[in-house]
Each structure stands twice: as C-alpha cells, then as structure tokens.
Amino acid sequence: MFNNNPNKYQPLDKQAHSQTPVDISNTPKYALVARKMLLAMFDPENSYQAFGGWDNMLTDVGGWVYRQTHGDIKLTGDIVATVNALGSDPIDPDELKVKFKSWVNRWTY
Secondary structure, three states: OEOOOOOOEOOOOOOOOOOOOOOOOOOOHHHHHHHHHHHHHHOHHHOHHHHOOHHHHHHHHHHHHHHHOOOOHHHHHHHHHHHHHOOOOOOOHHHHHHHHHHHHHHOOO
C-alpha cells in the first residue's frame, strides 16, 4: 500500500480481516454454480467432496468450462488436466484422457 510518499511502497499495519458468511438467499443460481466451480479449480483437494468424488468434480468443472467457453475443447482439457494435477492422488494422465473423451461427447453448450 502507498503511504504518504507516492513513490514508495511501505508495509502498513495489517488490519484483521474477518470471514463473514455470505448471504446466498438472493444470489442467482449461476453465481452459486460459478463459486462452486471456481473454488474447485483453485482448491480441488478441499472441494471434491461437494461433488461426490474426484471424478465427478472433474466432470462438472470440465462441463462448466466447456459451456462457458462455448465448446473450447482445448481450454477445457487444459483446465481439467491442471485441476487434476493439483490433487494429492491425481488420475493418471492416460486414464484421464480416455475419461475426458467420453465426457466431451455428453457435454453441450
């Protein structure tokens, strides 16, 4: 953060940040889904149980990315592979490739 001298950054006293629960009562469904998918992409180890398992999470994330990118298979594959690699016990790349091909056949945008 800038202090009074605009040419230098200087650490200022850290302020405590509290986590306040998010009120989702008026949140549109698409926003709730986006939150769930983004959390899964950034922290899959702590998110996969919300999907019922690792494979289910990868399938859901892949389908969501595929729809949001209007069918960009390359980007979707890259994201699924990256999310998979973030896991402590990722699916073998060759096995993931076979699964991905079957998933793409069922996804629509």
